[in-house]
Amino acid sequence: MGGRKERASKALILLGFVLLFIVSFFISIGNGAVKISPAEIVKSIFFQKDSMHYQVIWNVRLPRTIVAALVGVCLSLSGSILQGIMRNPMAGPNIIGVSSGGGLMALIILILFPKYYYLVPLGAFTGALMATLFIYGLSWKEGVHPTRLILAGVAVSSLLNAGINGLITFFPDRVAGVIGFMVGGLSATTWIQVRTIIPYALAGTALVQFMPQRLNILMLGDEVATGLGLNVEKTRFAFIILSSLLAGSAVSVVGMLGFVGLIVPHMARLFIGSDYKYLFPAAFFLGGSIVMLCDTLSRVLFAPAEIPVGIIMSALGAPFFLYLLRKKEAVR
Secondary structure, rough: OHHHHHHHHHHHHHHHHHHHHHHHHHHHHOOOOOOOOHHHHHHHHHOEEEOHHHHHHHHHHHHHHHHHHHHHHHHHHHHHHHHHHOOOOOOOOOOOOOOHHHHHHHHHHHHHHHHHHHHHHHHHHHHHHHHHHHHHHHHHOOOOOOOHHHHHHHHHHHHHHHHHHHHHHHHHHHHHHHHHHHHOOOOOOHHHHHHHHHHHHHHHHHHHHHHHHHHHOOOOOOOHHHOOOOHHHHHHHHHHHHHHHHHHHHHHHHHHOOOHHHHHHHHHHHHHHHOOHHHHHHHHHHHHHHHHHHHEEEHOOOOOOOOOOHHHHHHHHHHHEEEEEEEEHOOO
């Protein structure tokens, strides 16, 4: 009976996250230099395709909102995976160097070989994967211990950030065009970025659906997981590749957007627990919602000026997470 109540409670929480995702979607599309009500959004898309609102929604707001949602989804799922395989709450794409690896490779293409900009998604994924494999190799000693993995990740992240700073120092004349990329921004997002991220996001999200049980077993510890018949190293390696794919796809379109992959899994866990059967969908909808809402805030807070969404994420995310954490402890 208790198990049925718990499942019903978690299903209700997930429904709440789905509704938040839908509301965030309409808030993102409806707010900006031109305010558009939800009724006008529906009317413009389906019935008044020659209106000004339709042009604003279709050419400006909709691609930006879709990219914001997909970036939030990818980074949240990537962070959830990393925290699970490393059994460490400090793991996240931007903390252990996964995002930095993808960002460095993407910046190399954008700054040194701008005519090959179409290779940025592949470069970001390759950079994220190479960084993750390097971290994995450094932390290997008769197997991979999660603590060694996180420490190696922090060191590699610092090294990769030095490479990024080196690019900025040696090519200052080319940096202006990639400032938004370095801090994480969604300005000038078009359908090109949607087409860039959507195949990787769909592939990564689809693969995640087959992984909850394995990750739940991995969370029990290597010895217990091995005793239950799980090939720990192969499973962890597969998760690392999947996490790199998700993080690299997000970095390729929005740049070095921090915080999402570290904090959103925590927030989802506070509401729904650590079972990845529920945690993955919770992180999916919560991550997408948060990035959409923060991007909306970045457009309207100092309108008509716009600030990168990465600044909003960093400024608002940490205090909000601490508030949730304290509230949860108070309930206990």
